[in-house]
Amino acid sequence: xxxxxxxxxxxxxxxxxxxxxxxxxxxxxxxxxxxxxxxxxxxxxxxxxxxxxxxxxxxxxxxxxxxxxxxxxxxxxxxxxxxxxxxxxxxxxxxxxxxxxxxxxxxxxxxxxxxxxxxxxxxxxxxxxxxxxxxxxxxxxx
Amino acid sequence: xxxxxxxxxxxxxxxxxxxxxxxxxxxxxxxxxxxxxxxxxxxxxxxxxxxxxxxxxxxxxxxxxxxxxxxxxxxxxxxxxxxxxxxxxxxxxxxxxxxxxxxxxxxxxxxxxxxxxxxxxxxxxxxxxxxxxxxxxxxxxxxxxxxxxxxxxxxxxxxxxxxxxxxxxxxxxxxxxxxxxxxxxxxxxxxxxxxxxxxxxxxxxxxxxxxxxxxxxxxxxxxxxxxxxxxxxxxxxxxxxxxxxxxxxxxxxxxxxxxxxxxxxxxxxxxxxxxxxxxxxxxxxxxxxxxxxxxxxxxxxxxxxxxxxxxxxxxxxxxxxxxxxxxxxxxxxxxxxxxxxxxxxxxxxxxxxxxxxxxxxxxxxxxxxxxxxxxxxxxxxxxxxxxxxx
Numbered sequence: 329x330x331x332x333x334x335x336x337x338x339x340x341x342x343x344x345x346x347x348x349x350x351x352x353x354x355x356x357x358x359x360x361x362x363x364x365x366x367x368x369x370x371x372x373x374x375x376x377x378x379x380x381x382x383x384x385x386x387x388x389x390x391x392x393x394x395x396x397x398x399x400x401x402x403x404x405x406x407x408x409x410x411x412x413x414x415x416x417x418x419x420x421x422x423x424x425x426x427x428x429x430x431x432x433x434x435x436x437x438x439x440x441x442x443x444x445x446x447x448x449x450x451x452x453x454x455x456x457x458x459x460x461x462x463x464x465x466x467x468x469x470x
Numbered sequence: 471x472x473x474x475x476x477x478x479x480x481x482x483x484x485x486x487x488x489x490x491x492x493x494x495x496x497x498x499x500x501x502x503x504x505x506x507x508x509x510x511x512x513x514x515x516x517x518x519x520x521x522x523x524x525x526x527x528x529x530x531x532x533x534x535x536x537x538x539x540x541x542x543x544x545x546x547x548x549x550x551x552x553x554x555x556x557x558x559x560x561x562x563x564x565x566x567x568x569x570x571x572x573x574x575x576x577x578x579x580x581x582x583x584x585x586x587x588x589x590x591x592x593x594x595x596x597x598x599x600x601x602x603x604x605x606x607x608x609x610x611x612x613x614x615x616x617x618x619x620x621x622x623x624x625x626x627x628x629x630x631x632x633x634x635x636x637x638x639x640x641x642x643x644x645x646x647x648x649x650x651x652x653x654x655x656x657x658x659x660x661x662x663x664x665x666x667x668x669x670x671x672x673x674x675x676x677x678x679x680x681x682x683x684x685x686x687x688x689x690x691x692x693x694x695x696x697x698x699x700x701x702x703x704x705x706x707x708x709x710x711x712x713x714x715x716x717x718x719x720x721x722x723x724x725x726x727x728x729x730x731x732x733x734x735x736x737x738x739x740x741x742x743x744x745x746x747x748x749x750x751x752x753x754x755x756x757x758x759x760x761x762x763x764x765x766x767x768x769x770x771x772x773x774x775x776x777x778x779x780x781x782x783x784x785x786x787x788x789x790x791x792x793x794x795x796x797x798x799x800x801x802x803x804x805x806x807x808x809x810x811x812x813x814x815x816x817x818x819x820x821x822x823x824x825x826x827x828x829x830x831x832x833x834x835x836x837x838x839x840x841x842x843x844x845x846x847x848x849x850x851x852x853x854x855x856x857x858x859x860x
Contacts, residue, residue: 334601337594340478368599371486373714376500380487397621397721399613400667405606417604417666419614419721427716429611431603437667442621460602 349459354391367426391448393422542836544848570681616755618721629773631659636782641793643821649797675795682804706732710845725847726763733849745826746788748806750834803833814854
């Protein structure tokens, strides 16, 4: 069955992030000078940067966070998502700080609450050549 | 300046790098640079039908200059601010500013052909995030603002509904409003199915066909024309990018603070002098946030404030007297600007605000990154008396 959902935008700025996902690693962009974490890749806000963000690099992150906000889609705006209805689309606050948007899978929508702890899981699409980061509710106090 | 081949790099990255170089050359700290303009070549290259070139031709005006501006929903504010430069430099005497769209008809045609959603490319827009996860419409991420405010402050569905209901009441007094003749009760709202919970259809702004045009000129020329002029008393801007884009507060407030401070300082008035407000109501939560952020009520109390009936006909803080983007027509902040001009001229008929002297028009929008970060905000203060010298 052909994959007919929109494909991610993978470009020069985000290629290492998507390569990491295929290796089942969740990477965030980090400043070696001051330790600040970013997503997506961006110049560091807190001090002068080296040419083309030379002092920043993609580093392994915990893949853990909490639900900061979420919605439940009851309508498919594209037929490719019809079978997923109702689906949860959430803003995850990673343990490192940056927000990250993805679906929460593996639980009914009623089980999702703001503040719930989640972890990133990897959804492989080998024929399309990418792995999507999704989230799953996890046990935990934080 | 950067020259020479840059294989694989995005234009966005090179823009950010020449910004870095310019700031360094000027001897500035990054924290000092609070304005940024992206200058992007449009048209040419044989793509002669690009709209930036066809626009002046079709217009049929003897223009010395014309260009396109866009950034979220503060179009009137951007346009006025930039047109003022040309007027003050004496390059032209009059500037016409226009906004129009046919989104209503276009989306209906798309649905009829079974192409709902398919007008979007199958690939996520460059530099953006979300469509692979089903973030396909504005409601797919604007709903995060409602979700977060409900979590932090206990705002309820009924309170969001009270906003939609009151704005709809204003539309009943505007024969040009989409929902003229179609009132809505709170029960109607609560029975409307969820689209992206917690949002229902009545929480979401319209797609409209139509447009608004206005002419801007200098104060010394303002009285030479048939209608009483509307004066620009203040204009200000704010952006969530003033902080980190994921700053948590950006999900329960809009970037109102710098925008209102600039605009009210220029105008020399306070909130009390505002006769009515035209607040950018792309969704009900954005309107609620502005009630708090402008200071009509405290942060967190916007839901209760709205539910008390302050903003509808008969209320003491009339908001979106045309019916707004929710119930009248979506022309970005020109919906608010056109209503402000009508009110200030005394031409708003059945919905005329008594002794209308100052109107606040806000603009909002422009995702810094999908999901969720709708970042810019603009404040325009318009009045029907000439400002005293600044």
